Structure formats: structure tokens, C-alpha cells
Amino acid sequence: MQQLTKTSAFLSCDWGTTSFRLKLFDIVHGITLAEEISDKGCAGIFNEWQKSRSKTSPAIHYLLYLKEALSRLSQKTGIVLENMDIVISGMASSSIGMRELPYASLPFPIDGAAAVTNWISGEEIILNNILLISGVATHNDLMRGEETQLAGIVKMIKEETKEETIYILPGTHSKHITVTNKQIVDFKTFMTGELFGLLLHHGLLAGAVTAPESNRIEGKEITAFHCGVKKALEDDLLQNLFSVRVKDLKKYYSKTLNYFYLSGLLIGAELKHTCNGSKAHYTICSDHTLGTLYYSAFRYLGLAGQVTLLTDELHANAAAIGQAVILQKFKTVN
Incomplete structure (x- = not known):
């Protein structure tokens, strides 16, 4: 061997x-x-x-x-x-x-x-x-875990120092990590992914939403997603969620398009407070499908010039690179 x-x-x-x-x-x-x-x-x-x-x-x-x-x-x-x-x-x-x-x-x-x-x-x-x-x-x-991923992200991208960067790590429990002067100074957790999974598989809305068969996101899907983001900016999430049921019953959307509409409602609700008037730079670290949706939401919010979407490869290796960085700092066992 x-x-x-x-x-x-x-x-x-x-x-x-x-x-x-x-x-x-x-x-x-x-x-x-x-x-x-x-x-x-x-x-x-x-x-x-x-x-x-x-x-x-x-x-x-x-x-x-x-x-x-x-x-x-x-x-x-x-x-x-x-x-x-x-x-x-x-x-x-x-x-x-x-x-x-x-x-x-x-x-x-x-x-x-x-x-x-x-x-x-x-x-x-x-x-x-x-x-x-x-x-x-x-x-x-x-x-x-996310702090270790972040160590890997900054090691790989060698990003120029900005006054403030908010790293977005979508997932079951999405993290927004605020960095200034190479220090994490704040972070917030949003249970976006977990709530989406619960709504997709349990309760009233489960029958109104169907996951797509492929990861392809095209015009109709993006339009439905943006509709959800727009609705999230206008009204309260608890009120908005029932509109998923309405769009299914009235046949405004297919169940698959409703999947993207629901995604827009939740991601929009997550981003609307973080991005409200902020001049920070945003860096998204996620797999391609989810990262594309978050990036699209930022563009819809008019923040395309303030956001960077990292590649799949960077996302996949972030935790391991971060662990390698920390291992070198704490390598006391031979």
C-alpha cells in the first residue's frame, strides 16, 4: 500500500x-x-x-x-x-x-x-x-463548523481586505458571518433550510410543492423565485406562506414552480433584514444550485455589485482547507 x-x-x-x-x-x-x-x-x-x-x-x-x-x-x-x-x-x-x-x-x-x-x-x-x-x-x-469553513474560504480566495464583508453560508441553518479587519465580529443564524424541509415534506404545504427532477434553473423558475423574494420584502413570512397554498389551488403555479416560489419566500425573508441599506460586501459559499438562488436574490435586490458567488470547488474544499490551517497552528502532537 x-x-x-x-x-x-x-x-x-x-x-x-x-x-x-x-x-x-x-x-x-x-x-x-x-x-x-x-x-x-x-x-x-x-x-x-x-x-x-x-x-x-x-x-x-x-x-x-x-x-x-x-x-x-x-x-x-x-x-x-x-x-x-x-x-x-x-x-x-x-x-x-x-x-x-x-x-x-x-x-x-x-x-x-x-x-x-x-x-x-x-x-x-x-x-x-x-x-x-x-x-x-x-x-x-x-x-x-462554519468558523472552520471560513478559515478555508479566506485562505483560498485571498480576498482583499474590505471594510466589512458578510459571508453567507446557506444550508440547514444558514449563517451570516460579519468580518471586519480579519476578525469575525458578529454572526446570525437563519433556520431557512430546516424550515424549507419541514414545509416541503410535512403539513399543509407539502401537497402544494414538488421538488424539481433536475437542478436546472431557467426563466420560469427564476421568475417564480423572484416573485417569492418580492413577496417576502412586502409582507410577513407567516402570512406569505399561505400564498403557496393559494397559488396551487388556483393553478397560478405548477407544484414545481411553487417549489421555487417557496424558496424565494424563505430566502427573501432571510436576506431582507441583513441587506436592508447595508454597504457591506457579501460573499456566498454554497453548492451551485443553492448558491445560484442566493445570488439571484441579491441581483433582484439590486446588490449585484456587492456580492461574490464562490465556485463549487471552493465550497467543497472549504472545511478541509480550514482544518489544515488550524492543524498547522495547533500541531503539538508528533
Whole structure:
């Protein structure tokens, strides 16, 4: 089997509430060599530990799953992974994770230099040393993982210093991270993605909306989306949501177009306060489909000159690059 060195590669793990992603990441070339993806998120691992009534710590259950994932990744690549550092960000440092770590506070440097981290032993289950990265919190909000993504984003784009930049990270819990003078000074969480999923699959509106079969977004879809954004600017979200039902019953929109109309209502509601009169620059980091919708909303709001949409490749590698940056700063285990 081929063997990589600790200085040329590491194992990047983004462990969310409902998802698991383990990458063999080439630091030198900034590329993913192979990855292992599953829905074995922290919530599932923690629930299994609780049901087992085991006297061992939750960390043991996490390590056992990591061992399985490492074995699959090693077989897939033909590369020896046993002594390679693993860096984990996301929910693994939460109360349902491997080990709960305290949050860092604001202001927080965008290169992750003030991150709260902890080296964890493999407990003889795996030979790898594990660097666990915690999140950032304010009095009213918190995040785990997005601060690491941001460290990767700014490393890759080498963006010129602007007076104020708001980084938009869409997702289940969309984050708006405000940066000035290379410091995170504020951030806000919007449950846009989670609310969209609930409305799409449960309740009254589920029967009025159908997800498209392809990711193609053309004229009719954009028009319906903009209609939703416009409505979001005019009225309250709770009132607007019933209009999705009306457009279905009166056949104003097909169920697929209603999907984009609903997207516009929610994304418009998310952006209308953040963008209200702001002179900040906005940088969107997302997959292509979702990023296209957010970018289109900014253009509709007349802010095309203030927004940058990052590429799919930058989005895909942001967490791993950020972990690599933080690993170099906290590399105390040889």
C-alpha cells in the first residue's frame, strides 16, 4: 500500500448532526484524494450510545465508527492511514459529540488562531491522533463548523481586505458571518433550510410543492423565485406562506414552480433584514444550485455589485482547507 506523510496529507472529518464526511486530503495540492460519506451523524451515534446503556464514554462509540470508516477509505485508496492525523470539526465537539468543548468568543480571527481545540487519543481503537475543533458563540447565537469553513474560504480566495464583508453560508441553518479587519465580529443564524424541509415534506404545504427532477434553473423558475423574494420584502413570512397554498389551488403555479416560489419566500425573508441599506460586501459559499438562488436574490435586490458567488470547488474544499490551517497552528502532537 502507498503511504503518505503527515506533512503532505491528513484526514479531514466534517461530522454534523445528521451527516458524516471523511476525506483523505492532500495539503500540498489542496485536493481531496478520496472520501467516505454517510448519514451517520452525531445524533445517531449518540442515540446508539444511550440505547446501549454502556458504561464507556460516548467517545468510544465515535472511535469505533471512525475505525470502520478509516478501513473503508484505506481499502478504497490503497493507502495506509493508520498514523495520519484526523481533524474533526462540526458537532463532534458538542454535548452529543465525542467530547464537549467550550465555545470560543468574539471577536474571532478568521484564520482560526483563537479556536478552542483538543487533541484526543485513539484509545487503542485507532492509532491516529485526533484534533477536535470547537465552535464560536455569542450571547444569542452559536456555530460549530462554519468558523472552520471560513478559515478555508479566506485562505483560498485571498480576498482583499474590505471594510466589512458578510459571508453567507446557506444550508440547514444558514449563517451570516460579519468580518471586519480579519476578525469575525458578529454572526446570525437563519433556520431557512430546516424550515424549507419541514414545509416541503410535512403539513399543509407539502401537497402544494414538488421538488424539481433536475437542478436546472431557467426563466420560469427564476421568475417564480423572484416573485417569492418580492413577496417576502412586502409582507410577513407567516402570512406569505399561505400564498403557496393559494397559488396551487388556483393553478397560478405548477407544484414545481411553487417549489421555487417557496424558496424565494424563505430566502427573501432571510436576506431582507441583513441587506436592508447595508454597504457591506457579501460573499456566498454554497453548492451551485443553492448558491445560484442566493445570488439571484441579491441581483433582484439590486446588490449585484456587492456580492461574490464562490465556485463549487471552493465550497467543497472549504472545511478541509480550514482544518489544515488550524492543524498547522495547533500541531503539538508528533
